[in-house]
Amino acid sequence: MQAFIVEATPLASLGEACDASASTYSRLAPLRHRQCDFFVADILDASPKDDLASMEHPLFALRAGDRRIRVYERKETRVTVKPGVDGCATIHDKDLWIYCISQLVAAKNRGREITRTVRFTAYDFLHSTNRDTSGRAYIRMGEMLARLTGTRIETNIETAGKRERGFFGLVDSAKVIERDGSNRMVAVEVTLPDWLFRSVDAMQVKTLSPNYFRLRKPLDRRIYELARKHCGDQPTWKSSIATLHEKSGSADKLFKFRAAIKALAVSGELPDYRMAYDPKTDNVTFYANGPKGYRAEIEAMMKGLPRTSAKAREKAHSCRFGGPK
Numbered sequence: 549m550q551a552f553i554v555e556a557t558p559l560a561s562l563g564e565a566c567d568a569s570a571s572t573y574s575r576l577a578p579l580r581h582r583q584c585d586f587f588v589a590d591i592l593d594a595s596p597k598d599d600l601a602s603m604e605h606p607l608f609a610l611r612a613g614d615r616r617i618r619v620y621e622r623k624e625t626r627v628t629v630k631p632g633v634d635g636c637a638t639i640h641d642k643d644l645w646i647y648c649i650s651q652l653v654a655a656k657n658r659g660r661e662i663t664r665t666v667r668f669t670a671y672d673f674l675h676s677t678n679r680d681t682s683g684r685a686y687i688r689m690g691e692m693l694a695r696l697t698g699t700r701i702e703t704n705i706e707t708a709g710k711r712e713r714g715f716f717g718l719v720d721s722a723k724v725i726e727r728d729g730s731n732r733m734v735a736v737e738v739t740l741p742d743w744l745f746r747s748v749d750a751m752q753v754k755t756l757s758p759n760y761f762r763l764r765k766p767l768d769r770r771i772y773e774l775a776r777k778h779c780g781d782q783p784t785w786k787s788s789i790a791t792l793h794e795k796s797g798s799a800d801k802l803f804k805f806r807a808a809i810k811a812l813a814v815s816g817e818l819p820d821y822r823m824a825y826d827p828k829t830d831n832v833t834f835y836a837n838g839p840k841g842y843r844a845e846i847e848a849m850m851k852g853l854p855r856t857s858a859k860a861r862e863k864a865h866s867c868r869f870g871g872p873k
Contacts, residue, residue, distance in 0.1 A: 632698020
């Protein structure tokens, strides 16, 4: 099989995203790479992309070391996730999927032929996904590849208009094709599952905020995925806490999950969106940052519905108008 070679096309510059640093603990990891330091002069940046199917369904674990067999059913879709000997792949491991999807979409948009076997440098992946590039990071990357290839999925997810029952790994295969003198991986080759490649080839993807890679908490990442998928180009999306809990794949009790969602709403650190929790209905509403989202929030406020937090509005305003970083 011919491999698609990633030619050092970085994801959209994280330096372009709003960097809201503070002296107190932040849900966002520090912005580690403010400028691209590899060959990008004649190549357009690739925006982070995610496939719609995995944004909707909880394929990835939210806890490191999760060894449960997880079953998720909603409407016509059923997903069974079985861990390998190294545990289930986590939502932080999904960064590899997002990286590969982003590169394939960027290449397809430039008219290049793509395949589901992708070759890339380990450093480019670490840099593009806002990870540190220490020696330990390369060891962790090897562990990530083991979880991705070991986790098995049984599902009938529909992609590109085709629904079939399938059994597969989150990555069909992965191998290190080159190592430096210290035996550290330099180049990596992964083969994505066929159904995921069909989704990418059909452009069933959404663009993510570069700040997605800065979200520390697994649940925050999962909530962002759901908001991005369901809001789409709309100014708002409302969900009950119970439905959000189910879609997220969280193993926490509902009361603990609710508390986490309320804390995220108050923090204002969910990229692209502000959140308002309504205790009367136990619903949470996501408002897209931007004029349409602000108008939708004002209309809701005039109906007596809760507002987003002052901190969320302030951070959204700062990002939009270049306020304090």
